[in-house]
Amino acid sequence: MLETLMLSRIQFAANISFHILFPAINIAMCWFLLYFKVRYDASGNPLWMRAYRFWVKVFALTFALGVVTGITMSFQFGTNWPGYMETVGNIAGPLLGYEVLTAFFLEATFLGVMLFGINRVPPKVHTFATLLVAIGTTLSAFWILALDSWMHTPAGYELRDGVAFATDWWAIIFNPSFPYRLVHMLVASGLTSAFFIAGISAYRIRKGDTKKAPYKTLKIGLIVAALLAPLQAFVGDLHGLNTLEHQPQKIAAMEGVWHTEEGAPLLLFAIPDETEQRNHWELGIPKLASLILTHKLNGEIQGITDFGEDHPPVGPVFWSFRLMVAVGILMMAASWFGLYCLHRKNSLPFWMLKALEIMTFSGWVATLAGWYVTEVGRQPWLVTGILRTADAVTPVAAGSVGLSLSLYLLLYAFLLSAYIHTLRVIARKAVQIEEFETSEPTATGSLMNVGIDGTTNHSVKGASSC
Amino acid sequence: MLDEQWLPVIFVGLMGFSVLVYAILDGYDLGVGVLLPMRPDDEADRDTMIASIGPFWDANETWLVLAVGLMLIAFPAAYNLVFMHLYIPAALMLIGLILRGVSFDFRAKAAVDHKLAWDRCFKAGSLMTTLAQGYMLGQYVMGFEQSLPALLFCLLSALCVTAAYSYIGAAWLIMKTEAGLQRRSVTWASRCGRISFIGVVAVCLVNPLVNPDVFNRWFSFPLVMFALLIPVLCTLAFIVNDMLLKRLPKANDRHCWVPFVLVTTIFVLCFSALAFSFFPEIIPGQLDIWESASAPESLRFILIGAIIVVPVILIYTVFAYRVFHGKATELHYH
Numbered sequence: 001m002l003e004t005l006m007l008s009r010i011q012f013a014a015n016i017s018f019h020i021l022f023p024a025i026n027i028a029m030c031w032f033l034l035y036f037k038v039r040y041d042a043s044g045n046p047l048w049m050r051a052y053r054f055w056v057k058v059f060a061l062t063f064a065l066g067v068v069t070g071i072t073m074s075f076q077f078g079t080n081w082p083g084y085m086e087t088v089g090n091i092a093g094p095l096l097g098y099e100v101l102t103a104f105f106l107e108a109t110f111l112g113v114m115l116f117g118i119n120r121v122p123p124k125v126h127t128f129a130t131l132l133v134a135i136g137t138t139l140s141a142f143w144i145l146a147l148d149s150w151m152h153t154p155a156g157y158e159l160r161d162g163v164a165f166a167t168d169w170w171a172i173i174f175n176p177s178f179p180y181r182l183v184h185m186l187v188a189s190g191l192t193s194a195f196f197i198a199g200i201s202a203y204r205i206r207k208g209d210t211k212k213a214p215y216k217t218l219k220i221g222l223i224v225a226a227l228l229a230p231l232q233a234f235v236g237d238l239h240g241l242n243t244l245e246h247q248p249q250k251i252a253a254m255e256g257v258w259h260t261e262e263g264a265p266l267l268l269f270a271i272p273d274e275t276e277q278r279n280h281w282e283l284g285i286p287k288l289a290s291l292i293l294t295h296k297l298n299g300e301i302q303g304i305t306d307f308g309e310d311h312p313p314v315g316p317v318f319w320s321f322r323l324m325v326a327v328g329i330l331m332m333a334a335s336w337f338g339l340y341c342l343h344r345k346n347s348l349p350f351w352m353l354k355a356l357e358i359m360t361f362s363g364w365v366a367t368l369a370g371w372y373v374t375e376v377g378r379q380p381w382l383v384t385g386i387l388r389t390a391d392a393v394t395p396v397a398a399g400s401v402g403l404s405l406s407l408y409l410l411l412y413a414f415l416l417s418a419y420i421h422t423l424r425v426i427a428r429k430a431v432q433i434e435e436f437e438t439s440e441p442t443a444t445g446s447l448m449n450v451g452i453d454g455t456t457n458h459s460v461k462g463a464s465s466c
Numbered sequence: 467m468l469d470e471q472w473l474p475v476i477f478v479g480l481m482g483f484s485v486l487v488y489a490i491l492d493g494y495d496l497g498v499g500v501l502l503p504m505r506p507d508d509e510a511d512r513d514t515m516i517a518s519i520g521p522f523w524d525a526n527e528t529w530l531v532l533a534v535g536l537m538l539i540a541f542p543a544a545y546n547l548v549f550m551h552l553y554i555p556a557a558l559m560l561i562g563l564i565l566r567g568v569s570f571d572f573r574a575k576a577a578v579d580h581k582l583a584w585d586r587c588f589k590a591g592s593l594m595t596t597l598a599q600g601y602m603l604g605q606y607v608m609g610f611e612q613s614l615p616a617l618l619f620c621l622l623s624a625l626c627v628t629a630a631y632s633y634i635g636a637a638w639l640i641m642k643t644e645a646g647l648q649r650r651s652v653t654w655a656s657r658c659g660r661i662s663f664i665g666v667v668a669v670c671l672v673n674p675l676v677n678p679d680v681f682n683r684w685f686s687f688p689l690v691m692f693a694l695l696i697p698v699l700c701t702l703a704f705i706v707n708d709m710l711l712k713r714l715p716k717a718n719d720r721h722c723w724v725p726f727v728l729v730t731t732i733f734v735l736c737f738s739a740l741a742f743s744f745f746p747e748i749i750p751g752q753l754d755i756w757e758s759a760s761a762p763e764s765l766r767f768i769l770i771g772a773i774i775v776v777p778v779i780l781i782y783t784v785f786a787y788r789v790f791h792g793k794a795t796e797l798h799y800h
Binding site: 057060061063064065067068069070071072074075077078079082085086089090091093094096097098100101102104105106108109110111112113115116117120121165166167169394395396400401403404407408411415418421422425426 | 520521522524525527528530531532534535536538539540542543545546548549550553554556557560561563564565567568570571572575576577760761763764767768771772775776779782783786789790
């Protein structure tokens with residue numbers, strides 16, 4: 001059973017980690033697209049339409065990967081974690097149901113209108129479809145984070161014979177950690193998307209693209225990132241304080257505090273040792289952790305040893321947290337410096353373009369690291385205080401789980417490389433395409449001779465401009 | 467009304483509706499994937515075929531998520547049991563769905579020399595999905611029995627479901643395409659229709675033989691009079707469609723939509739027959755809907771949402787189909 005448990009955990013982690021990469025970009029990307037489209041509708045400036053057309057391609061590709069990897073998730077509970085639905089199905093089921101009903105259909109249906117309908121519906125309807133897709137992706141985040149937060153800080157339920165029954169739906173949805181986690185994730189998506197847009201725009205410029213659109217989107221990406229990065233630090237701090245109140249063992253692991261102490265230092269580096277229950281090679285700033293968490297220099301922080309067996313593995317939580325914060329600081333520095341350069345000289349130095357390009361996927365690193373902090377930090381519980389992860393696992397043979405896991409991993413490695421490769425192809429195509437004023441969209445929204453890609457290859461009459 | 471007696475019935479109805487809508491809608495786009503011709507000079511046809519399902523496939527697949535979601539919400543015990551037994555075929559189906567879903571976009575955006583490879587992925591993924599779904603349906607009907615006859619039945623079911631999806635896919639293409647591709651689609655529809663018919667007859671014969679309960683249900687008086695209407699109507703639809711296909715395409719593209727309506731009718735009838743065979747059991751011979759239902763307070767909460775949202779979903783689905791009515795050759799992906 002132990003092997004099935006470990007393999008199932010790895011499989012779930014692999015599936016959900018791979019899945020979240022795409023929503024992390026797209027939840028916010030769709031609002032960027034809406035902004036481009038609204039600016040175009042208001043001004044008629046073709047620059048905005050070019051930006052829209054380029055990024056909607058990237059959006060569609062990312063969306064497709066998000067959808068198909070998301071379908072896997074709805075089967076996972078049954079295939080690998082039957083105990084989950086048996087114990088908390090009365091709570092989890094309706095929340096997942098509302099996600100499907102209010103979000104999935106909305107985004108999926110209007111995505112079709114958004115991608116294929118630009119010359120079939122009036123411009124206002126098309127912009128409205130873009131708005132509905134943006135609302136859909138955000139609603140989807142709302143429901144799934146409500147469920148995830150409930151697993152961390154369950155509320156509004158009662159246990160009868162070990163099974164959770166709903167007593168107050170409002171309390172279930174707006175459980176104590178939900179508002180913090182939701183805002184933290186939405187801002188994370190904003191940052192991920194902003195760096196993604198800035199990075200790919202920088203790549204285009206570095207490859208010799210002299211059109212205006214990539215400069216514009218680079219600047220927009222940097223502005224949004226520069227605003228969101230400090231906001232995220234603030235929101236993250238509030239989320240941390242909320243965690244201290246409801247899941248102190250997670251904070252103890254994040255800060256590497258083994259034994260309850262007053263005036264705990266903020267550790268910059270340490271090697272936590274699970275067996276000796278202490279850290280090696282500690283390097284920290286005295287009293288800072290206590291100050292941040294309790295707002296007192298000598299505030300007390302509970303140690304991991306206080307929680308007996310019920311504490312998360314320290315090393316992964318400790319290091320993921322540091323990685324997330326480090327990437328966050330880097331993002332803040334990069335976006336501020338980039339904006340400063342743009343403000344002073346109206347251009348970026350070559351090395352800065354290269355640096356932004358390298359940071360295209362920095363949001364992925366920070367987002368994943370953050371999720372590992374919070375989800376590994378929930379262990380050994382699947383649902384805090386109600387259900388242990390080990391008690392929820394399937395009786396399916398380890399061999400079957402091993403087989404499905406290997407297949408998934410192979411597929412994911414393949415898809416990830418194909419995704420990044422294809423992004424490069426799209427960006428390079430956009431660099432090479434000339435701007436023909438004749439192919440500008442008209443007021444009626446007719447974009448008949450647009451289509452630098454696939455589906456209409458044989459019917460392309462003119463080059464498009466992106 | 468909304469008590470422990472009725473809620474499971476309402477939810478099994480909703481779930482059945484989702485499964486049926488899924489089989490029809492994703493059925494045609496999976497079918498189009500299975501039918502994708504792979505010769506080098508077929509590229510234009512492949513583009514049109516994929517363009518014909520482009521705006522819809524994503525929403526179509528969402529019906530699967532809803533159906534599975536409703537099972538998970540309303541009948542968690544059945545959901546657990548089903549996916550414990552169907553672990554490997556479900557994983558294979560998901561991998562198939564992933565492959566075909568991403569191929570849509572990759573083929574349009576990848577470098578030109580990779581396009582054919584993505585088309586192959588699309589076809590292979592579609593085929594994997596339909597075979598896995600057919601196999602799972604077979605397992606479900608057989609009550610997850612692990613024996614040689616059961617395995618043979620599941621393989622038969624895998625082929626039949628694939629043929630049926632191809633049948634509705636071809637009918638979709640007759641409606642959405644023109645000229646050469648439309649004529650090809652007529653030929654595909656005609657062939658797949660005959661294979662599907664044989665498959666449906668085989669399942670009708672095997673099912674009552676292996677499940678005595680099902681036999682009793684079908685042949686008990688006075689219900690038999692009404693129940694036998696289903697196979698009669700179904701056979702009629704197959705025959706009428708087969709005759710019509712011989713005459714298609716007609717001048718001015720008259721009746722190009724009729725095969726799709728007829729195949730949809732066949733799907734509805736077959737689904738009714740399955741539902742009639744098993745209701746109120748959710749897992750044949752093992753679990754009924756009342757034994758496996760969730761708590762009424764949870765069902766009530768989601769039902770409120772479903773009553774408000776499902777009609778809205780249907781309205782905007784109809785809107786999307788109206789936006790993209792007409793021949794697929796005019797569909798542009800930007």
